[in-house]
Amino acid sequence: MFNRNFRESIVKALLITASLITILTTFGILFSILFEAIEFFKMQSFFYFIFGADWFPEADKFGALPLFAGTFYITAIAMLIALPIGLLSAIYMSEYATKRVRETLKPMLEILAGIPTVVYGFFAAITMAPAIVEFFEMFGFHVSFQNALAPGIVMGIMIIPIISSLSDDVISSVPKHVRHGSLALGMTKSETIIHIVLPSALPGIISATLLGISRALGETMIVVMAAGLQANMTWNPLETMTTVTVCIVDAMTGDQEFSSPETLGAFALGLVLFVVTLSINIVSVYAIRKFHKKYKISNL
Amino acid sequence: MDNYFHIPQLAKRKAKAKRFKYIAMMALVASVAFLAFFLSDMIIKGHGAFTQTYVKVPVLINEKTAKFTHLAVDRKEYGFMVSRAWLRGLKNTLKDTPEWMNTNKERWTLANSNVDQFIKGKYNRLKPEQIKKIEQMQKDGKVERRFNNIFFEKGDSKIPEFSGFMASIVGTIMTMIITMLIAVPLGVMTAIYLEEFAKDNKFTQIIEVNINNLAAIPSILFGLLGLAIFINFFGVPRSSPLVGGMTLALMSLPVIIVSSKAALKSVPDSIRQAGFALGLTKWQIVRDHVLPLAMPGMLTGAIIALAQAMGETAPLIMVGMIAFIPDISTSFLDATTVMPAQIFTWSGMPERAYIERTAAGILVLLGILISLNAIAIYLRKKYTKTW
Amino acid sequence: MNIKVKTDKLKLWYGDKQALNGVSLDIYENKITAFIGPSGCGKSTYLRCLNRMNDLIGGVTIKGKVTLDGHDIYGVGVDEVAVRKKIGMVFQQPNPFPKSIYDNVAYAPLMHDMVKKGKECDALVERSLRDAGLWEEVKDKLNESGTTLSGGQQQRLCIARTIAVEPDVILMDEPTSALDPISTQVIENLMTKLKEKFTIIVVTHNMQQAARIADYTAFFHLGNLIEYSETEKIFVNPQEEKTEQYITGKFG
Structure with missing residues (x-):
């Protein structure tokens, strides 16, 4: 039989190997995207890819600017919905709600968070988009069935629970004695929340917001099902526009060769998405660390 | 009223405070109202698919119609109401019921989706005389709505009334088996290493940061990895539960690792110290004393990860799991579809009859996910110990 | 001597649990009154009744x-x-706001419309910080965050922001228990100075502190006020057996 120490080191080696898989995955994603993206940039100009305004893969034109614009535009609509509703919900939950209300509503928000994105996409395409078309056509606007508003709003609803649950955590972990300090000076509860609690929780709220933005940028199903395929640079949310993820899916579900510029272009788009979401996540982690340091909270 | 305690503007400030509370409450109400609206929308759209319309029409079966089954029903009179799929399946039906041969009797047949949707009051593409006929048949008791076993037994079909959700349910189960077989051991082992064995050095910090980053990477990029590495590099069959399960396993790792770490952390140190005092090695302590105590917490995490992976669609589209799958697959290497992918495929179908089926599929998926989460919450409540 | 705060048969329940069994007490103006007693005796609960901080907790009658x-x-x-x-x-744990030192003091007076922004407010901030004995230490860094100060300084900042609102009475809930001995002494000296302007009521876990600074002392036990009189009398010649036992360390 092996002796104890030998067996112990084998176990440890196995465990280390398992932990390395996570690192391997990240690098796997990075390199699998990077290599194909490099192939793409051998054929296409990097500069035109970032700043070019025409995305017509069939005509060999790969200017992704309208895709970036569409992605950010729909993300902006989503955050406009998610941030106020999510933050205010968190404030109500942590500051005003009785324990019973809290205990019933929290699982409901968790259900909202657990709904698969394909389901949100169906809702956006079948219920929300026609409703928006009908509503705005009452006022004589021309509205596309694949308008940016429907996926934007539904994406916002999807992100509400992300913002609210993270904000709820940080707001609740602002120490009680800080609130009492303000109340004891004769401040009302809302003044205390707005002037004292929220500024204290700000780094955590920023972190939650960034996480929400990162989710929205990378969200695929809602836009694939409800947004358009046409690259279109416009400020009008009632017009169709497309996003980075839609174009990735479009390229991968077509019947092009794997080495065709269109498929490789999808990897280039993937690379941009990877870099942007990763950077946002790193800033978000930094922000939440700052919050922890301030209140010496060790784990959250 | 006592004016001794007086602050100028206090009434105004109090009103503001009330308004703020009211606005915050409205936000929460809005979130919950959306959930309610959303669920009822799905139920309204989808509940119809749990029943299917059948019509009783004369079916003539002789040598000729047994060969050309589309002639078995009078085209002019009843052709518009009987499902093409039912007629096509008549050959197989005859094998099981040879006594139908050479008869001309009224029999219950699966209704066409246009008739089905009309009966359910969804939409109407029938001509006025066709409607008259159906209404007359309804009066005669020749139209029936039965439980839709096709939906729960069959796979996809290009004919709406004949398409089912079962192939995707089986596909999901097969994919999840692969996902869990890979993700749970790897995740738990990583958590054990980080929580019990690793010292706090650069290496472990890199792993920790990396796990956090992995959780934030958009799911579609995991699909690109599956495509580039599993399919193109290792040659795993496209569209198979194996490749889908492997891709989702990598996505589930962060969730499982984080929850397992939390479960291990909640086991008090006194238990480990007691083990050391008995002269046990670290692994013996972890295996025999720490792991059993951390088990419920890890299980909860695994269930939550399972529920998340089950609803994931984007990465599976990348690895080709949106194929048209009429048959229930039996192998981990065959082309398969999963529930969310089936929902996606149906939602893109031009026939409006698929909307009902899509929404019904969503109800089934949500039902499973909510049950899984309920189990996780129950386990968490039951086994949460405060040491 | 003027009676500033008067309570009459004050009773308090947390849910069904009674925490105060009818406390009647007169507190005199421009004096320091100390509440002492073992933990859980109700002294802090009683203190929080005096500015309705107990209203914040649900289920309190x-x-x-x-x-x-x-x-x-x-x-x-x-209201x-x-x-x-x-x-x-003023609380046990120094709790400056996550704002600059200046804003910590100016926050409440501005919200209460007591002063206008600008010179008037600057003057109030300076006066309050001087009264709290902190001005000399912070006058050059008024824009730095209040949380960067040391524990003792933070507590004086909390006192400064309290007196900036110009209250009649200042309640202090174990204000020095989180501080080192030197900071404690600074705060004690400050309190004896502040009583010229304010009526001070202090809960303390430290009997010596009560003996050093308080003019009057109340001894609480199990939700009852056992004894209340001039500090000297309580410590030198307690009337109640329980008080004597507590003061001589027989329980606590």
Whole structure:
């Protein structure tokens, strides 16, 4: 039989190997995207890819600017919905709600968070988009069935629970004695929340917001099902526009060769998405660390 | 009223405070109202698919119609109401019921989706005389709505009334088996290493940061990895539960690792110290004393990860799991579809009859996910110990 | 001597559990009154009744009467926010706001419309910080965050922001228990100075502190006020057996 120490080191080696898989995955994603993206940039100009305004893969034109614009535009609509509703919900939950209300509503928000994105996409395409078309056509606007508003709003609803649950955590972990300090000076509860609690929780709220933005940028199903395929640079949310993820899916579900510029272009788009979401996540982690340091909270 | 305690503007400030509370409450109400609206929308759209319309029409079966089954029903009179799929399946039906041969009797047949949707009051593409006929048949008791076993037994079909959700349910189960077989051991082992064995050095910090980053990477990029590495590099069959399960396993790792770490952390140190005092090695302590105590917490995490992976669609589209799958697959290497992918495929179908089926599929998926989460919450409540 | 705060048969329940069994007590103006007693005796609970901080906790029932200058603070139509402006409070844990030192002090007076932004406010901030004995230490870094100060300085900042609202009474809940001995002494000296302007009520776990600074001392036990008189009398010649036992360390 092996002796104890030998067996112990084998176990440890196995465990280390398992932990390395996570690192391997990240690098796997990075390199699998990077290599194909490099192939793409051998054929296409990097500069035109970032700043070019025409995305017509069939005509060999790969200017992704309208895709970036569409992605950010729909993300902006989503955050406009998610941030106020999510933050205010968190404030109500942590500051005003009785324990019973809290205990019933929290699982409901968790259900909202657990709904698969394909389901949100169906809702956006079948219920929300026609409703928006009908509503705005009452006022004589021309509205596309694949308008940016429907996926934007539904994406916002999807992100509400992300913002609210993270904000709820940080707001609740602002120490009680800080609130009492303000109340004891004769401040009302809302003044205390707005002037004292929220500024204290700000780094955590920023972190939650960034996480929400990162989710929205990378969200695929809602836009694939409800947004358009046409690259279109416009400020009008009632017009169709497309996003980075839609174009990735479009390229991968077509019947092009794997080495065709269109498929490789999808990897280039993937690379941009990877870099942007990763950077946002790193800033978000930094922000939440700052919050922890301030209140010496060790784990959250 | 006592004016001794007086602050100028206090009434105004109090009103503001009330308004703020009211606005915050409205936000929460809005979130919950959306959930309610959303669920009822799905139920309204989808509940119809749990029943299917059948019509009783004369079916003539002789040598000729047994060969050309589309002639078995009078085209002019009843052709518009009987499902093409039912007629096509008549050959197989005859094998099981040879006594139908050479008869001309009224029999219950699966209704066409246009008739089905009309009966359910969804939409109407029938001509006025066709409607008259159906209404007359309804009066005669020749139209029936039965439980839709096709939906729960069959796979996809290009004919709406004949398409089912079962192939995707089986596909999901097969994919999840692969996902869990890979993700749970790897995740738990990583958590054990980080929580019990690793010292706090650069290496472990890199792993920790990396796990956090992995959780934030958009799911579609995991699909690109599956495509580039599993399919193109290792040659795993496209569209198979194996490749889908492997891709989702990598996505589930962060969730499982984080929850397992939390479960291990909640086991008090006194238990480990007691083990050391008995002269046990670290692994013996972890295996025999720490792991059993951390088990419920890890299980909860695994269930939550399972529920998340089950609803994931984007990465599976990348690895080709949106194929048209009429048959229930039996192998981990065959082309398969999963529930969310089936929902996606149906939602893109031009026939409006698929909307009902899509929404019904969503109800089934949500039902499973909510049950899984309920189990996780129950386990968490039951086994949460405060040491 | 003027009676500033008067309570009459004050009873308090947390849910079904009674925490105060009818406390009647007169507190005199411009004096320091200390509450002592073993932990859980109700002294802090009683203190929090005096500026209605207990209103923040759900399930609390209060009966009896508390008056400030003869005015019922629990009276009909009396707002707890307004009560707290007149009766300020300093807490055990220094709790400066996540704002600059200046804003920590200016926050409440500005919200209460007591001063206008600018010179008037600057003057109030300086006066309050001087009264709290902190001005010399912070006058060059008023824009730095209040949380960067040391524990003792933070507590004096909390005192400064309390007196900036110009209350009549300052409640202090174990204000030095989180501080080192030197900071404690600074705060104690400050309190004896502040009583010229304010009525100070302090809960302390430290009997010596009560003996050093308080003019009057009340001894609480199990939700009852056992004994209340001039500090010297309590410590030198207690009337009640329980008081004597506590003071001589027989229980605690």
